[in-house]
Amino acid sequence: MSKNLTTREEDYSKWYNELVVKADLAENSGVRGCMVIKPYGYAIWEKMQAELDRMFKETGHQNAYFPLFVPKSMFEAEEKNAEGFAKECAIVTHYRLKNDPENSGKLIVDPNAKLEEELIVRPTSEAIIWSTYKGWIQSYRDLPLLINQWANVVRWEMRTRLFLRTAEFLWQEGHTAHATKAEALEESEKMMNVYADFAENFMAIPVIKGLKTETERFAGAEETYCIEALMQDGKALQAGTSHFLGQNFAKAFDVKFANAEGKQEHVWGTSWGVSTRLMGALVMTHSDDKGLILPPSLAPIQVVIVPIYKNDEQLEAISNEVDVLVKAFKKLNISVKYDNRTTQKPGFKFAEWELKGVPVRIAVGPKDLENGTFEVARRDILTKEVVSKEGVVTYISDLLAQIQKDLFQKALDYRNTHITEVNCFEEFKTVLNGEGGFVSAHWDGTAETEEKIKELTKATIRCIPLDRVEESGRCVFTGNASSGRVLFAKAY
Amino acid sequence: MSKNLTTREEDYSKWYNELVVKADLAENSGVRGCMVIKPYGYAIWEKMQAELDRMFKETGHQNAYFPLFVPKSMFEAEEKNAEGFAKECAIVTHYRLKNDPENSGKLIVDPNAKLEEELIVRPTSEAIIWSTYKGWIQSYRDLPLLINQWANVVRWEMRTRLFLRTAEFLWQEGHTAHATKAEALEESEKMMNVYADFAENFMAIPVIKGLKTETERFAGAEETYCIEALMQDGKALQAGTSHFLGQNFAKAFDVKFANAEGKQEHVWGTSWGVSTRLMGALVMTHSDDKGLILPPSLAPIQVVIVPIYKNDEQLEAISNEVDVLVKAFKKLNISVKYDNRTTQKPGFKFAEWELKGVPVRIAVGPKDLENGTFEVARRDILTKEVVSKEGVVTYISDLLAQIQKDLFQKALDYRNTHITEVNCFEEFKTVLNGEGGFVSAHWDGTAETEEKIKELTKATIRCIPLDRVEESGRCVFTGNASSGRVLFAKAY
Structure with missing residues (x-):
């Protein structure tokens, strides 16, 4: 590991930026405002996705996929929404490059390949989705329509920060259609509750559920439910929103249904989303000056095992012992890594896995082999204990559950006193x-x-x-x- | 169900288009050349993704995410690749809309928000990824770098067809970097084999493994491995490609590593991808004039159960019997749907599930209750059998495996005789x-x-x-x- 992180005390914002890069979560790309999500960061995002996806499906939603582009005329159909996003959208105007006649080997935009109508790269998909729903909804039997999409979206932010505010980000967006206002309101509230459950029980981030004021509401919504978290520097972070859209999009896109009496009515809508912004919330809620602290449910590696040895013979004896342990962890679906790199010393490895937030570290040396023990260290509170090898697997399994609980409680205490x-x-x-x-x-x-x-x-x-x-x-x-x-x- | 499909004999192309739409796989959107993947189609794609993702991870690859946009100067750095995609790419030139002063309520592109450098919507990500790899690779210890990305890409195709050729499509793209030519060649071949394994054993589509000629090669590759499948109309379909990139991208983006002797060398690369095009291959390999035929491994619903009844009492008795069956299937991870809609007759349901390609249909009527039997129908060969309720679960479980095998064999026989x-x-x-x-x-x-x-x-x-x-x-x-x-x- 290179030199230490800036501390939170010294400069919270710098600490965050350094940590995200050094822990291999993400980095800035050669494209203005766009980030690269690195494999370690993406593995955390995949765990979030899997859990959210499970929760959405359990509440009756199905996934689908809608186009990346929104023609300008479609984009502006719902005026408030259009106005809310018009100032920060990426616009496709041409569909071909050609060789630059004045500069061989270089390409220029071909002026003969101008689109008849400009395409907006979706900042959110209400417009394209409601224009599709028009064809899918005829009668009350087609309702409710409960759909989610995993996608990338683009908002041309001027000041960007890794995960927290980027021009392109990954998210999921739910878009549902209902026969009654009450049902749509219930859906909006239900999905806010799903998000709160996910944040608290999976990410160990306590949140406050509430409604946005009109000023802070989503453009085109009649009501915005949200969950708000508190970061360690005393700043709040909006961790998810769920919008009651009323009949705004149904009216803009003429989406009607025949009710049980055969009368035509406009449909009621909701939309709701969380994004890679949650990665920022995760980092800023739990981590410390030594690096990331990950709740076990989100850690790509839950347990790392580091051998302490002076010669090959010792390493072999340790490895034999560790093999048994690794198999036992895998049986319990505990993700474990045996860091037997011979190129790095234990101290380096300890620092690296602390930086990357692995919840539990096990160290094994010749003494441990003699005594039938392991040294078990917690990343969150930096304690060490010597644990007998009998029952160590159950011990670790319980410890992971305890860490998950403790992280939530610690964040909750901080939030409540603030x-x-x-x-x-x-x-x-x-x-x-x-x-x-x-x-x-x-x-x-x-x-x-x-x-x-x-x-x-x-x-x-x-x-x-x-x-x-x-x-x-x-x-x-x-x-x-x-x-x-x-x-x-x-x-x- | 509305009226019958056009038959393959009548018009193969029309049959395909109708089937994709009527079976709820996908439809054209209001955006030129872009499709909407509907929930039923997306559920099949999700199954493909899950299996491929498992296979990639098993062969040592990790997922990551890179930007949607490629600045023009970066895009043109590798000349052959740039030339290959320049004629069909979507180009972002502006980042803001403003109110049209001459047409209230309308938006126009703000001429003051022109980008200094145009951005290409990625048609493939070699350029953006190799520009990133430059920062990730210093020494032979950083190699091999084995990364995959699940993403959307855009190629401005003039003539589009659902799944087979669309302006935007979903895919995965692997991008790997290696210390030696031999290792990169081995990787290209390995991933072609992964694709072939997936196509044959999961999709039940026989493929021929081969090399492309120079004319047909990927722009910027030195060698392209491919798998080629044969559709029922005698036309071939390229189902996956794996490219050996030589040092082309490493040279274009100056990606070097220090070898074990400390000497600087250019890295060797590969890239490989499959896309939602596979959905088209799936439809055209197995389906018939009654609709989709899905291999059990890809079917969102593997078994559908339809009750045959004349009154509520009969329905209740049937439902009690079915509940037991459903639980038994779920235990074996067989996905099952009990179609107890009271709004539709059995004949309608039969036709609907045939159209949607559910591999096995079980019908249960009062006679079956009396006799302790079920009527089991195979979608692929349209046979029916009466099966005793004892052992029906094992029977169906074996039958699903048999259908998977038979579909492959049938497609293989067709291919081999062609x-x-x-x-x-x-x-x-x-x-x-x-x-x-x-x-x-x-x-x-x-x-x-x-x-x-x-x-x-x-x-x-x-x-x-x-x-x-x-x-x-x-x-x-x-x-x-x-x-x-x-x-x-x-x-x-």
């Missing part, structure tokens, strides 16, 4: 400029106040928590009446 | 214009002859089979000397 109720604007600013976190405050419900607070403090309303209690109070900024608190924070 | 050795050009034309299939003929090894034969007959050299025997002869067209036969065919 929700501060404030009742005046001075306090509001003091908290935001100090420890940060969520600030729970009364707000008068106007977009104007929201905007002013944002201008003055950079904090936005992350959500109106679903579990908030009705409480009459005075807006922290204007002093106008308010019926409950909302959560503000600076956010990624 | 390889015709010819020794003069008249015969060559007669075979091609008659039954079609592969024509095995001597060729003088020149691109000129290849081109003339193509002009006159539309047949191309599909491959130089790897297992061909040395045999001196005379070119079927020029009469010049030849050392062995190659396979010609008209192709998709």
Whole structure:
């Protein structure tokens, strides 16, 4: 391993950027704003995909695939959505290159190959999907239509950061159609709950469920449910959104169905998505100054075994012992790596696997062979224990479950101690400029106040928590009446 | 089901198009040349992906993800590759839309948002990946680098057909880097063998392994291995390719490594891919005039159960019996659907599941309940049998394995009877214009002859089979000397 990471204390943002690259998760590419997801990072993403995909299918959804391109006329059919994405989209205008007559060996865009209609690279797929649904939905028997897509999307962001904000990113987008408003609302809420379940129980990231304000809502949605997480630097991160689209897209694309009485009605819609942004949330929730900390459920390698030896004979004896262990782990579906590289010393290997966040490390030396023991180290709290080889497999299996739980609890404790109720604007600013976190405050419900607070403090309303209690109070900024608190924070 | 399919006899091409749409595999979208892969078709593709992904990982490959866009200067770095794809690529030139001042509510491309350098939507990813590998490879210890990507790519095809040729398609592309030529050649051949194994043992499609001629080779490759399948209309279909890239991309992107002696050398490369085109091969290899025929390993539903009843009481009794059966199938990982829709009659359901290619259908009526039997029908050969309920699960499990075998054997028999050795050009034309299939003929090894034969007959050299025997002869067209036969065919 090269020199140490910048610490979080020194520069949180730099720590994050360094960690993502050094731990082999991702790197910037030669294409502006686009990242390369490296094999180790992609292996984590694949685990997220597999679990989410299982959850979507369990709740009755099917996967499908829709085109990458959206013709401009289709893109602009739902006006609010179009307006929301028009300022940051990649546009295909030509379909051929030709040899540059003035510069041999070079290619230029062929002006004779201009498209009649420009194509937008999808920033999200509501337009293309609802234009397709028109052909799929005739009667109430065709509903609900519950579809998900795994895809890449492009938003021309000016300032990009690995995973958190990139011009191209990977995501899934669910798009459903329903016969009634109630059913569509239920679906939106259900998928927010699926995301929260996934974040908390699989990624060990505690989240707050809530509704977005009108200002922060998805362009084209009537209501946006979200889950909001808190990073270690006190900034919030939106980890997933689920939108109730009302009949907006059904009206824009003329998607109607005959109800049981034969009457034509517009369909009700939802859409919901999570993206590779979750990789950023994962890194920033759990990791420390030594590197990544991965919850066992997401770790491509859950256990790494490092032999400590002075000669080939010792290595052979250790390897024989380890072979048995590896087989036992594989039987339990525990993913294990025996790092028997002869080119690197144990200290180097320890640092490397710490950097990469492998939850459990086992070290075995000649002493251990004599004593029938292993040295077991936890990555999350950096403790070591000597464990007898009898029962070590069960011990590790239980330990992985314990680590998963502990990581969630630690993140939850941090989050809970970083929700501060404030009742005046001075306090509001003091908290935001100090420890940060969520600030729970009364707000008068106007977009104007929201905007002013944002201008003055950079904090936005992350959500109106679903579990908030009705409480009459005075807006922290204007002093106008308010019926409950909302959560503000600076956010990624 | 709406009216019957066009038969293969009537119009093979029309039969294919209708079948793909009616069986809910895919449909054309509102975007020129791009398809929508519908849930039933996508479920088949997911099964292909899962199996291929398992095979790639078993042979030591890891997944990663690289950008969708390739800057023009990067695209043209490897000249042959650039030339091969320049004429059919989608080009992004702008990154913003704005409101049309002359047409309220409409959007136009913002001329002030022109990119400094145009971006090509990847038609294949060698350029972007080798530009990345430059940073990943320093020493022989970094090799081999064995990476695969699941992605969408775009080639601006003028005449498109669902699955077979679409502007956007889904595929996987492997890109590997090696220290020696021998190792890279071995990798190319190995992956061709993986593809052949997959096609034959999973898709039940027999293939011929071979090398492409220089004319038919991948742009930028030094050698292209391929697997070639034969469709029921006597036309060949290239089902997968694996390229030995030599040092072409390493030189174009300056990718060098220090060998064990510390000397700098250029890396050797391979790339290999299969795509959603395989869906077309699947349909055209096995299906008939009643609809799809799916090999059990690829069928989203392997067994469908249809109740035959006159009243609710009968339906309930049947459903009780079926519940037991369904549980038993699920235990064996046999995917089963109980079609208890009350809105459709059995005849309608039979036709629907025939159209969708479900390998086995079980019908249960009151008589069966009395006798303790089920009626079991095979989709592939349209036979029916009465099977006693004791042992029916094992019977079906064995039957699925048998169907998988039979489908392969049937396709193999067809293929083998459609390889015709010819020794003069008249015969060559007669075979091609008659039954079609592969024509095995001597060729003088020149691109000129290849081109003339193509002009006159539309047949191309599909491959130089790897297992061909040395045999001196005379070119079927020029009469010049030849050392062995190659396979010609008209192709998709």
